[in-house]
Amino acid sequence: MRALVAVVALLAFLAPGGVPSADAQTLEPQIAAASWYLVGEDGSVLSRGDASRPRAMASITKLMTAAVALEHAQPSDVVRITPGAADIGESTVFLRAGEEVTVADLIRATLIPSANDAAQALALHVGGGSADRFVGLMNAKAEKLGLSDTNFENAHGLDESGHVSSARDATALVRYALGVPFIREALSRSTFSLPEGTTFPTTDDLLVSWAPLVGGKTGHTQDAGWSQAAAAARGGVTVYGTVLGSDTRGARNDALRELLEYGLDQYRRVQVIDASRAYVTAETAFGQPDVDLVAPRSIVRTLRNGKSLVERVVAPTMLALPVAKGQVVGRVDVYEGNRLVASSNLAAATAVEDAGFFAKARWYATRTMDNLWEIVS
Numbered sequence: 001m002r003a004l005v006a007v008v009a010l011l012a013f014l015a016p017g018g019v020p021s022a023d024a025q026t027l028e029p030q031i032a033a034a035s036w037y038l039v040g041e042d043g044s045v046l047s048r049g050d051a052s053r054p055r056a057m058a059s060i061t062k063l064m065t066a067a068v069a070l071e072h073a074q075p076s077d078v079v080r081i082t083p084g085a086a087d088i089g090e091s092t093v094f095l096r097a098g099e100e101v102t103v104a105d106l107i108r109a110t111l112i113p114s115a116n117d118a119a120q121a122l123a124l125h126v127g128g129g130s131a132d133r134f135v136g137l138m139n140a141k142a143e144k145l146g147l148s149d150t151n152f153e154n155a156h157g158l159d160e161s162g163h164v165s166s167a168r169d170a171t172a173l174v175r176y177a178l179g180v181p182f183i184r185e186a187l188s189r190s191t192f193s194l195p196e197g198t199t200f201p202t203t204d205d206l207l208v209s210w211a212p213l214v215g216g217k218t219g220h221t222q223d224a225g226w227s228q229a230a231a232a233a234r235g236g237v238t239v240y241g242t243v244l245g246s247d248t249r250g251a252r253n254d255a256l257r258e259l260l261e262y263g264l265d266q267y268r269r270v271q272v273i274d275a276s277r278a279y280v281t282a283e284t285a286f287g288q289p290d291v292d293l294v295a296p297r298s299i300v301r302t303l304r305n306g307k308s309l310v311e312r313v314v315a316p317t318m319l320a321l322p323v324a325k326g327q328v329v330g331r332v333d334v335y336e337g338n339r340l341v342a343s344s345n346l347a348a349a350t351a352v353e354d355a356g357f358f359a360k361a362r363w364y365a366t367r368t369m370d371n372l373w374e375i376v377s
Helices: 058-072 103-111 116-126 131-144 167-178 181-187 205-209 249-265 357-376
Strands: 003-009 035-040 045-049 078-080 100-102 191-193 199-201 213-221 225-234 237-246 267-273 280-284 291-294 299-304 310-316 328-336 339-348
Touching (some): 116 131, 167 213, 205 213, 205 249, 267 339
Antiparallel strands (some): 003 310
8 A cells, every 4th residue: 555645725814804823923012011921821912911820810819729728628618707707808708707618608708709718718718717727728829820920928818018929820820710610600600609598799890791601710909909800701702801900990801802802803713634635545455446434523622713724644545355445544633832732543435345356356357457458559
């Protein structure tokens, strides 16, 4: 069998309206925030502004609080609220000293209405009565996640010297936190209700006003300004972004939406392997039918606009008989630069039986006559 190696460059993808997306990628948005960071699901950095500078992060802190609490306690655990938790001020769900609340409800209260008292109750419970011990666990987790610009001094995010993160780290943190099913589900809720029936709305305005938002965590203090880390998804594309230090709540919402919209526009879902296509048509012996070599299934990938793909097909141009339907006889690989995007076996689309005695005899006779005619002519 002779092997065929084909390398085909595919066209770059286009942005909406037929504008080449490579041009669209250069038009980064102007973000009304002190710092910001935007990353695609593939790890591509799509936009940044002063993204590594440590700044006050306010209640974005609570993503780590929830993550660490879930690692060291069960959602069904019951926590008795201490005066140290009940006395925390500003954003609260008015927990009372002595009442009992599950870890699950405390995490939801921490994330949805951004309750400082719930965050402190988790810290004291997991820390065995010591909030500092819990903060040590938070910083250990930050180091493990590679959050090199981040240092925690408390579990709630109120301003405190040395309590900082960066837009880059906050984006990595929200991406990690949304990978935790309990946290992701909590951040998708627009309200939280305590067992006795008191209901509190989410602090995440975009969750209830902008459909692509998956979830995120807001924050606001005097030092931090108005901030949020979040993810958005549309058409199978997901991006993650953070804005820190906007001047107003409305400015933060506009800045984050603009940043995430820009990110979503940088990607498309592309069918990189097509099961309906014959990648190679291979001949068979003795005049038997040719066989199309096809991929068993289509494969769709999320790819950044303006990126060309290279397709490499390795398959025989001649197949020995018999050929079974579904018989694997080749391979197709699709690359974006040096990165393998997708690969698939190539299989025979149809079966071809071995030629019988009379078919072979007829084929040899025909070949002999053709050869004699070439000699005579």
